[in-house]
Amino acid sequence: MIDLVIILLYLGAMIGIGFYAKAKARTESDFLVAGRRLGPFYYAGTLAALVMGGGATLGGIGIGYQKGLAGVWIAFSFGIGVTVISLLLAPLINRLKVYTVSQMLEVRYGNMGTVMSGVVMLGYTLFISVTSTIAYGAIFSVLLDIDKIPAILIGSSVVVLYSVLGGMWSITLTDMVQFIVKTISIFFVLLPLALFRAGGIDGLVEKLPETAFSWGDSRFIFTYMLLYVPTMVIGQDLWQRVFTARSDKVARWAGVTAALYCFAYGLAGALIGMAAATLIPGLETRDEVYTQVVRTVLPVGLAGFVVAGALAAIMGTSSGALIATATVAKQDIVGGLRRRRQVAPAGDTQAVAHGGHGHDEVRDNRVLIVIFGVIMAGIACAVNDVVGALTLASAFLVSGLMVPVLGGFIWKRATARGAVASIVAGVVFTVGTMIVLGDIFSNVPIYAGVLASLVAFVAVSLFDAPTPAGVMRNWEQRIAPGSADAD
Numbered sequence: 001m002i003d004l005v006i007i008l009l010y011l012g013a014m015i016g017i018g019f020y021a022k023a024k025a026r027t028e029s030d031f032l033v034a035g036r037r038l039g040p041f042y043y044a045g046t047l048a049a050l051v052m053g054g055g056a057t058l059g060g061i062g063i064g065y066q067k068g069l070a071g072v073w074i075a076f077s078f079g080i081g082v083t084v085i086s087l088l089l090a091p092l093i094n095r096l097k098v099y100t101v102s103q104m105l106e107v108r109y110g111n112m113g114t115v116m117s118g119v120v121m122l123g124y125t126l127f128i129s130v131t132s133t134i135a136y137g138a139i140f141s142v143l144l145d146i147d148k149i150p151a152i153l154i155g156s157s158v159v160v161l162y163s164v165l166g167g168m169w170s171i172t173l174t175d176m177v178q179f180i181v182k183t184i185s186i187f188f189v190l191l192p193l194a195l196f197r198a199g200g201i202d203g204l205v206e207k208l209p210e211t212a213f214s215w216g217d218s219r220f221i222f223t224y225m226l227l228y229v230p231t232m233v234i235g236q237d238l239w240q241r242v243f244t245a246r247s248d249k250v251a252r253w254a255g256v257t258a259a260l261y262c263f264a265y266g267l268a269g270a271l272i273g274m275a276a277a278t279l280i281p282g283l284e285t286r287d288e289v290y291t292q293v294v295r296t297v298l299p300v301g302l303a304g305f306v307v308a309g310a311l312a313a314i315m316g317t318s319s320g321a322l323i324a325t326a327t328v329a330k331q332d333i334v335g336g337l338r339r340r341r342q343v344a345p346a347g348d349t350q351a352v353a354h355g356g357h358g359h360d361e362v363r364d365n366r367v368l369i370v371i372f373g374v375i376m377a378g379i380a381c382a383v384n385d386v387v388g389a390l391t392l393a394s395a396f397l398v399s400g401l402m403v404p405v406l407g408g409f410i411w412k413r414a415t416a417r418g419a420v421a422s423i424v425a426g427v428v429f430t431v432g433t434m435i436v437l438g439d440i441f442s443n444v445p446i447y448a449g450v451l452a453s454l455v456a457f458v459a460v461s462l463f464d465a466p467t468p469a470g471v472m473r474n475w476e477q478r479i480a481p482g483s484a485d486a487d
Contacts, residue, residue: 003304007143010181010308014162014315017173021166028361031167032099032327033243040254042172046316047241047258049175051078051232052182052265053317054135057310060266061293062286064273068212071273073224075266079259080225081232086255091248092409092479093239101236101405102332107478108408109416110471116423118332120400121236125324126376127393128237132318133159133380135287136311142291143307149381155315156380160373163319164366168244171319178312185309189302190294191268194275197297204271207278223443227394234405235397237317237324248481322376326368330361391441399426399449403457411461412472418461426453 025031038046056075064071096104102117137152144151162170198204205213215221232238245251276283276293283289294306403426404419430449434440 002300003307004143006301006304007308007311010311011158013177014158014174017177018162018165018170021170021173023166024169025165025167025362028365030169031362031365032323033240034168034172036097036244037246038172038244038250039246040250040257042176043241043245043250044254044257044261045179046172046175046244047082047238047255048261048265049179049182049313049316050237050241050320051082051258051262051317052313054132054314055317056262056265057182057186057269057313058135058138058287058290060269061273061276062289064270065277065283065289066273066286067216067220068208068274068277069214069270070216070220071270072266073216073221074228075262075269077224077228078232079262079266081229082238082255082259082262084229085233085238085242086252086259089233089409090242090245090251090255091481093242094245094248094251095480096478097243099240099243099331100328101234101239101401102328102336104239105404105408105419108471108475109404109414109419110468111416115333115336116420117401117404118328118336120396120423120427122325122328122333124231124393124397125236125321125328126372126379128235129318129321129325129372129376130379130383131393132314132321133376134383136314136318137380138287139291139307139310139314142288152377152380155311156318156373156377159315159318159322160370163322163373164369167362167365167369168240168323171316171323172244174319175316178316181305181312182309182316185306185312186265186268186272190298190306190309191272193297193302194272194279194293198275198278204274204278208274212274212277226443226446227391227398230398230402231394234401235324236328237321240324240327241320318376322369322373325372325376326365329368329372330365395430395440395446395449396427399430399446399453401426402450403453407457413461413466414457415461415464415467417464418457418459421460422453422457425456426450428452 024035027035029035052075056078060071060074062071063074093104096107098104098107100118101121105117133152133156136155137148140146140151140155141148144154162174166173195201195204199206242251242255245254272293273289276289276296279296280289280292283292290310291307294303294310298306400423404414404422407414407422408419426449429452430445433445433448434442437444
């Protein structure tokens with residue numbers, strides 16, 4: 001009963017923060033990117049809260065339970081991706097002053113398939129929100145002793161409510177609370193007590209097979225690196241956090257700090273999973289390991305706090321992915337169709353930065369958050385595997401958008417038609433290979449999709465006329481040092 005009260009108080013606090021932040025969300029920039037003015041503390045905290053969500057928490061601990069130290073690779077690959085984007089791309093994309101990855105493509109290439117790239121990105125962000133919803137649904141189901149569907153509906157209602165109230169300001173403030181709660185619960189409560197109950201590191205060595213202390217074979221590691229490093233580098237949910245940084249310096253170094261947190265979090269999760277394997281062997285699914293180890297090793301009160309920590313981790317990712325989904329729908333799909341009707345000039349910075357004018361943009365974003373929140377909950381009720389859903393979403397993002405996004409930064413000869421061809425080829429070959437193999441979780445479709453995307457990108461760009469000089473000049477001015485506000 002005490003544990004339940006603690007968790008209910010935590011959820012109530014999240015909703016209360018949403019009402020408090022509502023007053024800050026006066027403009028679309030406030031609602032979508034927190035006014036682009038987060039400093040290093042808030043930026044690092046909200047980024048860590050986003051990245052270390054359900055996949056890293058339930059997934060990392062679950063894989064640690066099944067495979068030992070190899071459980072670090074979900075969080076490690078996330079951390080490597082955050083390091084790459086922070087050191088190499090974050091200052092550049094922060095200077096663009098756009099809202100989405102697809103808008104970056106439009107600035108770089110001129111008029112192109114923004115709607116098409118937006119659809120691919122929307123599918124990714126929606127499924128990221130779905131994986132988190134499945135994860136906290138599993139926790140609520142065990143905690144409240146109710147079925148999966150009502151558990152998902154309870155959790156998703158809280159996430160949608162505080163997200164729709166204050167947008168990115170709500171999410172930033174709730175992320176900071178979530179970051180603090182999950183840091184204390186994982187590093188200072190669950191990890192030491194689980195290791196103590198398991199007999200410490202010596203107990204793990206004594207009770208677990210030697211393979212549990214392997215970092216995983218090269219194929220296993222490469223799979224996680226292939227799936228998750230690129231999704232960190234090009235995913236809308238992470239980019240939208242980068243857009244909140246107030247300067248290049250914040251985007252770079254506070255981002256690296258968040259990446260270091262990811263590495264520590266991954267190691268802690270794997271060790272908790274290994275301790276759980278010695279204490280409660282025989283669990284059937286990896287997604288139930290977290291709640292079971294909490295029940296086994298923690299007393300009343302602490303258990304409620306640590307479960308709140310898991311919910312904190314998962315809800316941070318879910319809310320970030322949900323607002324990213326609504327942003328892509330509003331800016332890239334709805335806005336892209338509007339701009340197409342208006343025939344905006346290639347590289348028009350105002351057309352690219354805004355999806356429309358003349359009515360309440362914040363209200364429109366709130367409506368979309370509610371719509372996609374309902375869709376998110378509906379899909380989560382029908383899907384079971386958190387890591388499997390995350391794998392599928394990442395496969396489409398990597399094969400469809402990695403090449404045109406990164407290629408736009410490093411290859412001046414790349415063109416709009418090459419980018420569109422790359423997106424189409426990547427998605428078609430990925431889907432086609434999945435159908436032929438009859439396996440949607442194999443690595444082969446990703447290899448086929450990325451290779452097809454790269455070939456189409458290079459070949460079509462080389463046969464196409466170069467990108468218009470005006471578009472390239474606008475692009476280079478936008479990403480040049482000094483184009484963003486100084487710190």
